Amino acid sequence: xxxxxxxxxxxxxxxxxxxxxxxxxxxxxxxxxxxxxxxxxxxxxxxxxxxxxxxxxxxxxxxxxxxxxxxxxxxxxxxxxxxxxxxxxxxxxxxxxxxxxxxxxxxxxxxxxxxxxxxxxxxxxxxxxxxxxxxxxxxxxxxxxxxxxxxxxxxxxxxxxxxxxxxxxxxxxxxxxxxxxxxxxxxxxxxxxxxxxxxxxxxxxxxxxxxxxxxxxxxxxxxxxxxxxxxxxxxxxxxxxxxxxxxxxxxxxxxxxxxxxxxxxxxxxxxxxxxxxxxxxxxxxxxxxxxxxxxxxxxxxxxxxxxxxxxxxxxxxxxxxxxxxxxxxxxxxxxxxxxxxxxxxxxxxxxxxxxxxxxxxxxxxxxxxxxxxxxxxxxxxxxxxxxxxxxxxxxxxxxxxxxxxxxxxxxxxxxxxxxxxxxxxxxxxxxxxxxxxxxxxxxxxxxxxxxxxxxxxxxxxxxxxxxxxxxxxxxxxxxxxxxxxxxxxxxxxxxxxxxxxxxxxxxxxxxxxxxxxxxxxxxxxxxxxxxxxxxxxxxxxxxxxxxxxxxxxxxxxxxxxxxxxxxxxxxxxxxxxxxxxxxxxxxxxxxxxxxxxxxxxxxxxxxxxxxxxxxxxxxxxxxxxxxxxxxxxxxxxxxxxxxxxxxxxxxxxxxxxxxxxxxxxxxxxxxxxxxxxxxxxxxxxxxxxxxxxxxxxxxxxxxxxxxxxxxxxxxxxxxxxxxxxxxxxxxxxxxxxxxxxxxxxxxxxxxxxxxxxx
Ligand code: NOJ
Numbered sequence: 001x002x003x004x005x006x007x008x009x010x011x012x013x014x015x016x017x018x019x020x021x022x023x024x025x026x027x028x029x030x031x032x033x034x035x036x037x038x039x040x041x042x043x044x045x046x047x048x049x050x051x052x053x054x055x056x057x058x059x060x061x062x063x064x065x066x067x068x069x070x071x072x073x074x075x076x077x078x079x080x081x082x083x084x085x086x087x088x089x090x091x092x093x094x095x096x097x098x099x100x101x102x103x104x105x106x107x108x109x110x111x112x113x114x115x116x117x118x119x120x121x122x123x124x125x126x127x128x129x130x131x132x133x134x135x136x137x138x139x140x141x142x143x144x145x146x147x148x149x150x151x152x153x154x155x156x157x158x159x160x161x162x163x164x165x166x167x168x169x170x171x172x173x174x175x176x177x178x179x180x181x182x183x184x185x186x187x188x189x190x191x192x193x194x195x196x197x198x199x200x201x202x203x204x205x206x207x208x209x210x211x212x213x214x215x216x217x218x219x220x221x222x223x224x225x226x227x228x229x230x231x232x233x234x235x236x237x238x239x240x241x242x243x244x245x246x247x248x249x250x251x252x253x254x255x256x257x258x259x260x261x262x263x264x265x266x267x268x269x270x271x272x273x274x275x276x277x278x279x280x281x282x283x284x285x286x287x288x289x290x291x292x293x294x295x296x297x298x299x300x301x302x303x304x305x306x307x308x309x310x311x312x313x314x315x316x317x318x319x320x321x322x323x324x325x326x327x328x329x330x331x332x333x334x335x336x337x338x339x340x341x342x343x344x345x346x347x348x349x350x351x352x353x354x355x356x357x358x359x360x361x362x363x364x365x366x367x368x369x370x371x372x373x374x375x376x377x378x379x380x381x382x383x384x385x386x387x388x389x390x391x392x393x394x395x396x397x398x399x400x401x402x403x404x405x406x407x408x409x410x411x412x413x414x415x416x417x418x419x420x421x422x423x424x425x426x427x428x429x430x431x432x433x434x435x436x437x438x439x440x441x442x443x444x445x446x447x448x449x450x451x452x453x454x455x456x457x458x459x460x461x462x463x464x465x466x467x468x469x470x471x472x473x474x475x476x477x478x479x480x481x482x483x484x485x486x487x488x489x490x491x492x493x494x495x496x497x498x499x500x501x502x503x504x505x506x507x508x509x510x511x512x513x514x515x516x517x518x519x520x521x522x523x524x525x526x527x528x529x530x531x532x533x534x535x536x537x538x539x540x541x542x543x544x545x546x547x548x549x550x551x552x553x554x555x556x557x558x559x560x561x562x563x564x565x566x567x568x569x570x571x572x573x574x575x576x577x578x579x580x581x582x583x584x585x586x587x588x589x590x591x592x593x594x595x596x597x598x599x600x601x602x603x604x605x606x607x608x609x610x611x612x613x614x615x616x617x618x619x620x621x622x623x624x625x626x627x628x629x630x631x632x633x634x635x636x637x638x639x640x641x642x643x644x645x646x647x648x649x650x651x652x653x654x655x656x657x658x659x660x661x662x663x664x665x666x667x668x669x670x671x672x673x674x675x676x677x678x679x680x681x682x683x684x685x686x687x688x689x690x691x692x693x694x695x696x697x698x699x700x701x702x703x704x705x706x707x708x709x710x711x712x713x714x715x716x717x718x719x720x721x722x723x724x725x726x727x728x729x730x731x732x733x734x735x736x737x738x739x740x741x742x743x744x745x746x747x748x749x750x751x752x753x754x755x756x757x758x
Contacts, residue, residue: 019298033355034346036128038346047320047703052073052077054078075345086359105202108137108139108199120168121565124587124588125703130385138150152204158210163212165217171635174231174234174697181239181242185243200246202279205283219250222255236281240278246279247279249280249286260283281312290305303322373432380568387570400497402577402641408450408494410495412441415505418437424565436569436572442575445579458522458524459523472505508544529556538557539558539559540553560585561574570723585703588633591631604694644670645669645671659720661719680701681701681746732756739757740752
């Protein structure tokens with residue numbers, strides 16, 4: 001009786017403070033509410049809150065129901081519909097003693113029903129409004145299906161394109177990733193994640209996952225503190241600053257200590273230094289993997305290490321449930337450690353508005369959509385608009401593009417007509433049959449003004465190892481490769497222009513999809529050579545989740561368009577660009593190396609003691625002697641159908657005082673015949689420092705749109721903060737002295753001026 005009374009009291013207390021969705025959660029009430037609830041909970045009930053369980057197929061549902069009604073799980077991942085979620089929530093709020101609601105988590109990464117381009121593509125837009133649109137729509141669609149939390153954004157700095165999860169990242173640059181992290185968190189959550197059409201952002205993977213050795217997934221990380229603080233940690237701070245109150249802990253070890261049990265990372269950095277007071281969530285199997293890492297003898301030890309380090313909730317491991325009570329009773333884990341973790345989990349539920357209404361996002365049965373995958377539930381026009389902003393024009397010899405909407409086009413390639421691949425990895429509830437392929441997009445745009453021939457030309461891979469690994473995700477045409485190439489060449493011979501859509505299949509980039517090579521897989525390169533031999537104008541449309549070393553292919557093709565995995569409306573977006581209905585404006589968020597051997601190839605490297613200086617001797621300088629120095633395509637690079645010119649840089653002062661600000665400006669002119677957009681990029685180099693500093697670092701960017709012939713002055717403000725970095729003592733300082741300031745349209749094509757910080 002008492003419990004029911006207390007709970008009713010607490011809930012009414014909370015409802016009075018958080019009645020309207022838009023009202024901010026009232027902090028004192030929240031703390032009081034949680035403290036009271038915690039006071040009512042048994043140890044068993046507390047421990048139960050600390051596990052997130054997987055939703056299961058129908059046959060195993062009774063076990064999941066049992067787990068929930070026994071209060072042994074606090075959250076669920078992977079529930080497929082509102083109705084399914086409601087069934088589980090009913091058990092939690094009707095059949096458990098304290099009626100604590102579950103929350104529902106899911107990987108909503110680049111769209112939910114409407115799939116937007118993969119994150120690497122979104123970053124290539126350098127368009128924060130477009131990225132915000134994609135995340136806001138993802139939140140709307142996911143919340144409408146009962147999702148409370150997304151395991152996103154992933155803000156791991158990704159400098160090694162062998163790592164498959166580069167596809168899920170916003171690229172290699174700390175400044176760009178940080179700005180995008182802020183935008184995405186705000187768009188998922190809105191002002192507060194309590195609104196029923198928003199979801200909570202669980203930023204991941206904390207930390208340094210993008211730096212796994214050799215780009216091999218789940219590998220170890222060994223890194224200097226300066227590198228961590230300077231390049232890998234700031235995007236997390238940016239995401240927290242934007243309001244993310246939960247974080248997923250990485251599976252990798254850091255200098256020998258797995259993140260899951262890393263006291264320095266989870267307590268010193270996260271809680272003490274950054275004052276983070278949200279919830280930490282383990283990544284899948286993180287606790288049991290402490291045994292594989294060799295830092296815990298068994299799962300009991302592993303559970304103890306993780307909870308003591310500050311891992312609040314476990315995912316994909318039942319071991320907290322099995323071990324924590326015993327660990328508390330034996331004194332190996334304190335009651336306080338358990339309480340802290342439970343408090344964080346309950347606070348997360350509170351912030352998502354679930355104590356107020358456990359069905360906040362699950363809705364009522366009467367409001368369920370009659371058809372879950374209904375067309376009307378998609379946001380096609382926004383997806384098309386965002387997707388075309390992510391496409392990057394890499395080459396356009398003799399202005400072959402845009403194509404004319406008449407004559408005959410031969411569309412060739414294993415990715416030209418494949419809806420599954422266009423979705424990319426982590427495609428949530430995206431439905432392949434709702435995807436517009438490149439074939440569909442070109443056919444619609446051409447209408448009956450021109451004709452479209454099609455041939456597959458090659459399989460995406462012919463490697464038995466790759467086929468075995470990717471399994472059913474690949475559809476392999478059993479015909480001999482020569483027959484497929486012949487068929488493609490025949491189609492090309494009849495056409496005015498050839499468009500080859502080549503790259504990787506969806507499964508080739510993503511989690512557990514690291515590669516040793518960055519070449520086009522299979523026989524696709526040979527196919528391109530055969531198409532080139534027809535003498536027809538050749539457009540290469542790349543579809544891939546990582547930088548590819550396509551130097552040879554670039555030489556053969558007259559035009560190259562990077563399209564990533566561009567989502568539900570990808571085919572229309574690609575057609576818009578190929579036919580010039582949209583002028584491309586994307587810029588690479590990651591360097592494309594000439595070969596896998598050039599890695600690491602990120603642009604903001606240190607100068608070294610023996611830098612290679614173009615025009616000077618190559619010997620005894622820091623380079624690979626068997627290949628041209630420098631990337632295939634630099635960071636920030638991308639062409640347009642129009643041309644832009646840059647004036648010299650104007651500085652408001654060349655002596656910046658500590659409390660002052662410097663205005664750096666350029667005039668950008670659209671010198672071509674078409675309206676277009678470009679990204680003006682600001683880079684700064686500290687010439688002399690207490691430690692060696694990068695050759696340049698991105699410090700600002702603006703995407704601007706200019707009509708043909710139009711000119712605009714673009715201003716950037718530089719102050720002391722823009723020049724700060726972590727020195728050898730990990731102090732965040734700006735040192736006096738000379739700086740080079742560059743403004744350009746990519747990281748190589750820049751105009752430079754110098755100034756002094758006083
Ligand atoms: C493992 C992945 O590393 C993580 O990114 C993802 O959120 C979880 N699985 C849940 O699917």
